[in-house]
Amino acid sequence: MIQQPIKGLLFDKDGTLIDLTKTWLTPIKKIGKLMLERGTLPCNLETLLDVGGWQAKTQSWRTDSIIAFGTNQQLLDYWSELTGAELNDQLLNEARLIVDQGLHEAAPIVTDTAKLLKQFSDKYTLGVASMDDERNIH
Numbered sequence: 001m002i003q004q005p006i007k008g009l010l011f012d013k014d015g016t017l018i019d020l021t022k023t024w025l026t027p028i029k030k031i032g033k034l035m036l037e038r039g040t041l042p043c044n045l046e047t048l049l050d051v052g053g054w055q056a057k058t059q060s061w062r063t064d065s066i067i068a069f070g071t072n073q074q075l076l077d078y079w080s081e082l083t084g085a086e087l088n089d090q091l092l093n094e095a096r097l098i099v100d101q102g103l104h105e106a107a108p109i110v111t112d113t114a115k116l117l118k119q120f121s122d123k124y125t126l127g128v129a130s131m132d133d134e135r136n137i138h
Helices: 013-017 020-038 045-052 072-083 089-105 113-121
Strands: 008-012 125-129
Touching: 020 045, 020 072, 020 089, 045 072, 072 089, 113 125
Parallel strands: 008 125
Antiparallel strands: none
């Protein structure tokens, strides 16, 4: 088998470059509370977080969860079914604002990203993968 040289490196943003829990837990809790306020079905924040993938005992995310592998829209759709909250433009805009504020306030870096990327940028094409909405990745 002929081995091809590595031409590029792809980094997963959440959990590799950015601390997933410190970045997302607060905004996700705020969105959950918003959906509970607007919902008509009996539900609570702990249930939303649990079905979303948050493990309160270990303070970590399940790796197969909708929060780890889904989009913000998929999470909102799922939680809408559980809470009865209507996903109208007002709720979607409020949720986007919560995400935007959360990303600008948090997003702790896991490692010295600038140093890491500089180390590889001269030799490789670099990329970042994320399940974030495109507008939040820039």
